[in-house]
Amino acid sequence: MTLGLIAGGGDLPRAVAESVRAEGRGVFVVALRGMCGDWASDFPNTMVALGEPGHALKALKNAGATEVLLAGRVERPKFSELKLDAKGVMVLPRVIAAARQGDDALLRVLTNLFESEGFRAVGVAEAAPGLVAREGALGRLVPNEDHKADIARAFAIVRALGALDVGQAAAVCEGLALAVEAAEGTDAMIARIAQLRDNLRGTRDKKRGVLVKALKPTQDAKTDMPVIGAETVRRAAEVGLGGIALEAGKSLIVDKRAVAAEADRLGLFVVGVLP
Amino acid sequence: MTLGLIAGGGDLPRAVAESVRAEGRGVFVVALRGMCGDWASDFPNTMVALGEPGHALKALKNAGATEVLLAGRVERPKFSELKLDAKGVMVLPRVIAAARQGDDALLRVLTNLFESEGFRAVGVAEAAPGLVAREGALGRLVPNEDHKADIARAFAIVRALGALDVGQAAAVCEGLALAVEAAEGTDAMIARIAQLRDNLRGTRDKKRGVLVKALKPTQDAKTDMPVIGAETVRRAAEVGLGGIALEAGKSLIVDKRAVAAEADRLGLFVVGVLP
Secondary structure, eight states: OEEEEEEOBSSHHHHHHHHHHHTTOOEEEEEETTTSOGGGGGSSEEEEOTTOHHHHHHHHHHTTEEEEEEESBOOOOOGGGOOOOHHHHHHHHHHHHHHHTOHHHHHHHHHHHHHHTTOEEOOHHHHOGGGBOOSEEESSOOOOHHHHHHHHHHHHHHHHHHHTTOOSEEEEETTEEEEEOSTTOHHHHHHHGGGSOTTTSOOSSSOOOEEEEOOOTTSOTTTOOOEEOHHHHHHHHHTTOOEEEEETTSSEESSHHHHHHHHHHHTOEEEEEOO | OEEEEEEOBSSHHHHHHHHHHHTTOOEEEEEETTTSOGGGGGSSEEEEOTTOHHHHHHHHHHTTEEEEEEESBOOOOOGGGOOOOHHHHHHHHHHHHHHTTOHHHHHHHHHHHHHHTTOEEOOHHHHOGGGBOOSEEESSOOOOHHHHHHHHHHHHHHHHHHHTTOOSEEEEETTEEEEEOSTTOHHHHHHHGGGSOTTSSOOSSSOOOEEEEOOOTTSOTTTOOOEEOHHHHHHHHHTTOOEEEEETTSOEESSHHHHHHHHHHHTOEEEEEOO
16 A cells, blocks of 8 residues: 655655655655655655646556655745646635645645545554654653743743644743744744843753744644654754753654754753643 | 833833923933943933842932833843842842743832832833824825734734733734744844745835734733834835734834834835724
């Protein structure tokens, strides 16, 4: 049973593809042009532009895929510049209307499109359960009491923002909200913590504060769970954060062994919690 | 009846001092060291460090002030490095406990300190009513229907964030949350919109999206109303925003004439709304 993987940017799609292949299943990658990395050539694949859903559907059917999974970052197109195939022309009005309501509505429309063509839409947790964050610490360090209070506050912030479809992440240091994610994405959000005066935040030598990343209540866990990897740990360490907390069961970790090793090397905790 | 103005950073304290003086009242400025600008020397003043509330109280009493107003940005001190006078030693534990709960709690403790010494704490709206944003547009332009939808969404975001004492501002462009303010402050938040790909946002030539700044529900309008000035209009124009919306009656505009002129020159609207 082949999985059709519609792959955007970032490390998640490759991690999913490798995890699915490691379990002996076939994977066919629909690589989104300009977003999906070169790794797609390690798998049977086709490349499509965002305006070509007809092309994607045909390739998936030819490959014998019965399930589809959307994974990775998809950048909002300039709708006026999209090159459309016939199917694209048909669905564009719905897509534009959904885009105005936010990223989550946009993803739901795309998922519905594949389902209406007879595919079953699956989530990462189902296709690649090894990537899902579990409760407890990964690596040697655990949050202290200050960290726990900051984790609770950051979860409250992410939940409030998520309910409005704003972002997935926030950083808090001893009660102060250091940074909150909107359209810039988590990496840029973490990086700008370095701009804050260093009595508000930790440093590489004396780490303080936490990063929390969590599913938005409006988000479909099938298409868009929060993801971290070893690079996220390095970025958090760089700006002096003491650790990272994720919602257990509802977020993903690419290469858990590498994340644990990097957390131990840099002196951060990485923890899955049930908030 | 002399007003004691405890002045932090930014343009607000000076605007308040000049507005109060223009109405024929006396002003005595307690300039916070390292935060308040040089303008304080235009008024009877004393300079105090954050750890010297005893010094501030004495100077205010000597100056015959009966009312006090805290205005402007106050940066969180490194409590371990504060040089304290006797009064500072007494109140420090309360201040540190409040600081852990956020900026608003911190300001409330400071206000309470002055009230317990017999001063009446007043707000900017009372001391300098000319600075308060009124309903309607300042300048020639008004928001269109797209802008109005973005204003409503940005107010919802700011309100949710404000309830958690995170920040006062957000920028939204055609439904997409471009940026949300936390510890970095509004200027830095606006500036980073320039980093987003230009199909997500407007440009100087074709402006799109709005900035909204509003009082946090946890905030005391006496001490910490949101403020904009001509510089805010220039920054918003620079990153391609179409306009700025404020909550009428609960936000401040430094130099309304200059703000209207700058908005007209750059092609933005500035509007007070009752959300």
